[in-house]
Amino acid sequence: MEFQLLGPFEARHEGRPVPVGLRRQERRLLAILLLEAGHAVAIDRLVDLVWDGDPPASARGTLHTYVNRLRAALTPYGVDVETRGDAYAVDAGGHTVDAARFTELARRAATATDPAVRVELGTEALGLWRGPLLAGLAGDGLRRRVGTGLEDLRLTTAELCAQVQLDMGYHDRVIAVLMELAEAYPTREGLVASVMTALYRAARQADALRLYELAYKALAGELGVEPGVELETVHQRILSGDPRLERPAAPVYAVRVREVWLPWSVGGHPALDFCNTYAGWGGERMPGAEWLRGYPALAVWAGYQDLVDDASVNRLLDEARLDPLGASAVLDEARALRADLYSCLTDPDDTAAFAAVARCVEAAARMSVYERGPDGLGRWRLSREAGLRAPLYAAARSAGDLLADPRRWSVCACPSPRCGWLFIDHSGQRRWCSLATCGPRS
Incomplete structure (x- = not known):
């Protein structure tokens, strides 16, 4: 069975959708357990997360009901929801989770020594994202609580891919794959700087400067800081038409x-x-x-x-x-x-x-x-x-x-x-x- 969490929640078996969870909170419960697949999650923590910090008095009993429903829906597909003391866990075997696959690919990309392999793995990892984590199931507050590590890894992988692709001369790929992400996360200065460089090499100087303005406003408004040295250097080089931005330096060999x-x-x-x-x-x-x-x-x-x-x-x-x-x-x-x-x-x-x-x-x-x-x-x-x-x-x-x-x-x-x-x-x-x-x- 396949579970997709990097975007709208979906459960599939042999390519076909499987209806899981009658209620939004049931699907949220399953998603939280899948993010921690193989590890027990305490019932008190599940109650807090499923109801996003505002559980009703009957939350523990309701949670137990949700677990029974999930077991009935998933057991025919070989997915077990286990009771481990005062906690629940989804067994790590018998299914795939896109979040786990993403983490594996991203870590392999980070350790690859060959730039082409690094980009291939990183691009495959980023391609698993279809939208915000648990779109439709979690708001921004809950998403920060359960998925900060995934979001950070996503952005780090994006920055890695952008820099390597720029070094390889593939500025068009940087724009096509990472422009939207840079606009969504304007305070990630390394990512923004790389996409600005790619836009400049594609003769889109105005778009590069607009992206800088977006980042400048976000940094000043959200964090109260000025752009760092890397981002400001790229900005000044674009304004002056610095030829060092045109293409990566060729290796001497x-x-x-x-x-x-x-x-x-x-x-x-x-x-x-x-x-x-x-x-x-x-x-x-x-x-x-x-x-x-x-x-x-x-x-x-x-x-x-x-x-x-x-x-x-x-x-x-x-x-x-x-x-x-x-x-x-x-x-x-x-x-x-x-x-x-x-x-x-x-x-x-x-x-x-x-x-x-x-x-x-x-x-x-x-x-x-x-x-x-x-x-x-x-x-x-x-x-x-x-x-x-x-x-x-x-x-x-x-x-x-x-x-x-x-x-x-x-x-x-x-x-x-x-x-x-x-x-x-x-x-x-x-x-x-x-x-x-x-x-x-x-």
Whole structure:
């Protein structure tokens, strides 16, 4: 059974609504127990919360009646309301609660080291909110009593996502997802500052300044304080047209192609640069080091390395928009190929990794045709039947070429504990992959 508390209260079983609780207070009681699922809530506290601090004389007896009704309604669906001494509890198993799922996703987002993963988890968490907590069941006062932690976590997650997306250059997503939240919580200065920056980058300076005015009035009127340094700095930079607001600073080891950040080509071979799309194989993985964040990065990278032509890149990007699940599956295969290829090149005895790469190389060969190019020279080209796997097969074919080339024995890994990028070193004297490739710590 599924319970939704992040917005209007809903109970569902296999996608269908389940009527639970004849009275508003019954549903409120169940919602409070679900927020504390697995933990006993004292009857006195339940009485206070269910009647929002103003219980009738018969409240305890009425509460017991509500519990019996809830048991009758929920037991057929495997949800138990237990009596634990002078308290009640909803068992934590046998059902899902969107508030618990939100908390899990938000905490995973906060601890993720990869910015793309952080945004993905945070966006999924925020998407669970359909309105105010217990909309229709709780007023603002009760909501503050039972859901302050959830609201705070929601706003913290929003601020986290906004900052990372700005760093990645996705100001349009910040506006689309977080504008409404910034207007609803104008005293959250970090969130407001990020949305103002996004609006400015979208050439919506007037909207950014209106949001600042909303925040200024809320801070002065509700809290009696002036905007903090961060918010005021963004405000002044917007007024002066400061170019530092235009876009995030590019990492020193990156190049921007078709609006996608890619790593420098420093390995001396496309297959090595394919491995190097994950800087930091050893030690702590640096924020911003993972460039293979989405299928567009894979397709654009293949074009940047001249493994597929521009027309094919355009077609692949269009196909990926039409089939996001298929594109995501190919991206997972590409990441697996990258890890196996890295193992092959750093550990020649890893026969399992070699076999995995070989299977992908063989699949790429089956999808290749040999043709005469415009320059009169023969060349291998991937068939259109490869579909979304074309950039994956292009990387695999390049990997097969390198593994069959004697230069493979001159491949070295950068010894920096924060890097591990691969490069060809014919002289045996080159020590590091490239100047500043390892990147600074954030």
